[in-house]
Amino acid sequence: MNLILISEFMQDEIYLNEEVKFYDDFDKVILFTVKGHVYSNNHLTIPDYIDVGKLDIHYNSNLNRIKYLLKGVFNIESFREFLYLIKSKKMSLSSLMRYLLFSSKSYLVYDNIKKRLNDFNLDKSESIVFYTYRIGPATFASYKLKKDYPNSKLVSRSHAQDIFEFRNKEEYLPYRSDLYKNIDEIYCISEDGKKYLENKYDFNQKNVFIYRLGTRDVGINTNITNNNFVIITCSRIARIKRLTIIAEALKCIEREDITWIHFGDGDDDYLNEVKNILNSCNRNIKFEFRGFVDNRVYLDLISNIPFSIFINVSESEGLPVSIMEVESVGAPVIATDVGGTSEAVVNGYNGILLPKNLTPEDLARSILIFKNMSNEDFIEYSNNSRKKWEEYFNYELNYHKFIKHLEGLK
Template sequence: MRENILLFSNAYHAFILNEIEYASRSFKRVVLLCPYHQELDKVCKRMKNVEYLYEECDYRINLKNLVLALTVFDRVALKQILLAFKNKKITRSYLYIIFSYMLSTVILKKVMKKIISESGEWIALSLWFAQTAYAFSRIKGNYKELKIFSLAHSFEVDDKKNKYINYSFKKMCHDNLENIFFISRNVMEEYIQNHVKKQFWRDDILSVYYLGTIKKQQGDCQMSVDGKFRLVSCSHCIEVKRIDLIIEALGHIEDIEIEWIHIGDGKLFNSLKKQAESLKRDNIRIKWLGKKNNDFVHQFFVTNAVDAFINTSFSEGIPVSLMEAMAYGIPVIATDVGGNSEIVFNDINGFLLSENPEAKEVAASIRKLFNMSTDNRKNLRKNSAEIFERSFNADKLRPEFYSLLKGKKEIV
């Protein structure tokens, strides 16, 4: 049985913190290959069996790295660049993506020479179905006994969210990975329908395993009892999150006293605040809390009344933010995109909006929840907490996943 695992990511994301925790419980040795991040460093230092190799993970654009990237430049990369020229998609950003694919391969080759020469058999897990999955695919031929897997979210396969998807790279991953684990069934099925079947790629390596999340605080969130309706959203202020739609929806509500709290910042933060100021409604109060760490969000849910959590994105995997709200019994309102319909059920734990709702539809869902009887609202809250516990509690899901990687369980 394999006792060592290598986790590889070309960028930090909060979900990696949980993955390190669960991997460390299942494997004797865990190596994390990822650019430096303070939160990752803090978590890794707490665990004796985790080694954080951030110095090796250098994605800076400089002459040295450009030369290194060229040493592994292959026909697949050339094909992608030629296609980009043909489709007039060559940009600086696109070329950096190609560069990062090549550099991921360089970084991985160097690390593999170090760790594979040491004792023990290894499992390799790419935390994204992109650069790092491709890098593992490139080195597979040199390490026949290495078992390689990849997680797949939505960004890596959603054409609407990511215009720099490289499907030639995906084909190489299909040919060389043991399994690709999608975090959403809807996203996986859309990927199969739109790409795998059309290009006759193998689909027997695709499975669904939810990431889930952790409930960090004891207790549940309470609903408002003073006649106000308190709405919370938590996301980066970027186009895909469509926060402007929430503001437009609030503009259609004149008969309810609403307090909307947004957690998160981003490039649209100031313009969204300016848009919100133009509402000029006495019944609407808006709080922009800006960037907060994850612990703050969990603490907020148990120390403040929240009547609904809202997500109006036009593209998602399965948002961890929805899971976190549900963990504390908060009803959710979300657009029917990505895996949202796998977690939000109409009149059960909230409301599922259409994929591209008008502001009036969003406003109607807020009004409907506000006008529910106290008992019905309590049922929504109870159902939210139960759905989280049954299907999205990482303390149940992820130990099972890592047991699967070790070979203790069969992949389904």
């Protein structure tokens, strides 16, 4: 069986770097990538057994953009989608632009992949799996390509932004009806995503599965303790991550010594807002913003440095890999009960789940629960986090199981 892997290189694709290590049992693996997130583009290590179809597919001129816009718009699928925008009352300048860009990019990807596959001289009667790492233009392109290969299947992972319409402007994602009816199997990374698709769309729900992502085992951090209390967070700096709530919560804590270390960069204006709040805290609160750190360096840090808990108070999530990572080293977690977070954090077992509409005071109380917890109870939470990771988020177990499923497709 041959695997055609297509990545559109959004931020999450840094985790594809681990998954590609498990593809060696396929007869042939051909990789295509579409230009996207700069960090991800530069950080995918391609094993020797993977053939490169084409990397960094992109428009090479304005004329090229016009060409594919016309190809993307003047077809029956595009006409149906345009009517859907009108009938659903989702038509706006923003949704129209998203529809046009999606249509154009789909055909750009389609033409580039079709041309390169012809160069590989694949027998069209061979078993082929077109696998897109998220549901997007590459998935639509693969749906078109699949028609040329009668023994092929189209499968796709689904994360969060690529399936949850409410996380997008006008609650609109292009071509969902066509895509969901023509993807042979969808692999959600969380139970939350699976339930969302099953409740919202009318298609064969027997083709929706849960295959979670995972993280590598970097070992248990024996320096995790609540004696010298250190909070770690890891995310891009963006309003959806609600770092101001963490800052306001620390402002509520007037006596206990606490240090907050954040990994990740992003919106500088928002970062300044967070720092302004922190600068008004009492002297018992210390903070460090480390900026962007390579994922391997970050994993090495959290598996060795002394810290106490991990916090994620995002407004919306899929199933946060950042939580999987800290659970692997044995860190208790405080998080908001959004998306699939409750699949990783069990209230009273390995952490504390707070409501989406939490207040800084709610978070402050939860922080102090861990700060003042007995050493025996804290160790139990820590051990339970590691157990949770071992059962659900060990990447070797998860990816072996996933690849075995792909190899069994007929």
